[in-house]
Amino acid sequence: MNITAAMVKELREITGSGMMDCKKALAETDGDMEAAVEFLRKNGQMKAEKKASRIAAEGLVCVACEGDTKAAIVEVNSETDFVAKNATFQEYVQAVAQQAVNSDAADLDAFLAEKWIQDESKTVSEALVEKIAVIGEKLSIRRFQKEEQADGCIVSYIHGGGRIGVLVKAQTAVVNDAVKEALKNVAMQVAAMYPKYVSQADVSEEYKEHEKAILLEQAKTENPNKPDNIIEKMIIGRLNKQLKEVCLLEQAYVKAEDGKQSVGKYLEQVSKEAGTAITLTGFVRYETGEGMEKKEENFAEEVAKQMA
DSSP: OOOOHHHHHHHHHHHOOOHHHHHHHHHHTTTOHHHHHHHHHHHHHHHHHHHTTSOOOEEEEEEEEETTTEEEEEEEEESOHHHHTOHHHHHHHHHHHHHHHTOOOSSHHHHHHSEETTEEEEEHHHHHHHHHHHHOSOOEEEEEEEEEOTTEEEEEEEETTTTEEEEEEEEOSOOOHHHHHHHHHHHHHHHHHOOSBSSGGGSOHHHHHHHHHHHHHHHHHHOTTSOHHHHHHHHHHHHHHHHHHHBGGGSBOTTOSSSOOBHHHHHHHHHHHHTSOOEEEEEEEEETTTTOOOOOOOHHHHHHHHHO
16 A cells, blocks of 8 residues: 555654654554554554663653642653753653642552543553653653642742752641742752751651761761760760751751841741741652663764764
């Protein structure tokens, strides 16, 4: 059967696959459009399996919000930063974030098994496989988190074009521009200073004991002749200093004019001005590729290999 340009165009519009892939699929299926779609889906699965062992540590963090009370954050990885800047990939990641904000999934496996919001004939996992076939790199939905704050609001912040994403949620009786701006400033603080907890009340005793043991060994090594009671006082002081660095409300607010005001004091100030208490109830911070092994690229060598 003669494969026309119109047939290739139609198949591209249905699947989003490349022109040559569409032409091949139509040729293999004798012009049967439905069979060609199935061929591309199966071919996409094979391509995805071939790419499964490759490292995908670039990509984007994205957020989606529904009103002021519901939001989700996702990280979707690609193999290269080049793809992360691609409009098709960016639109896909935004769709994944929208999927997450409407999801009831408790974990990633359940999320991947859900019906895809853009085409309920597919699962999220199947849509991912098709996107891998279109983009030509290994892609991975690494993680997602959905947050709700019915008695307040959630504010999001994206830094570096999607390198870091933050959600900050707070309990407040008033949700206006001033309150949202304050929470956006706090979200920027989270992006820049990487706190682990909202306050010391959230720090587990296990964490404290673990850090205390490390500090004790350090203090003994540095001060072998000092008595234990002095060492004990030293490590308590060091632990308190460390906790201030990892607890958001106790961190020095990065935009403070005097350089001394804490995040907690900043929120107290905004609360007085807004006429309502603003109580931080949590935050989420995602950074692309965080904790993942990244492949070192030498583009000169890569080009040389291809030329050879």
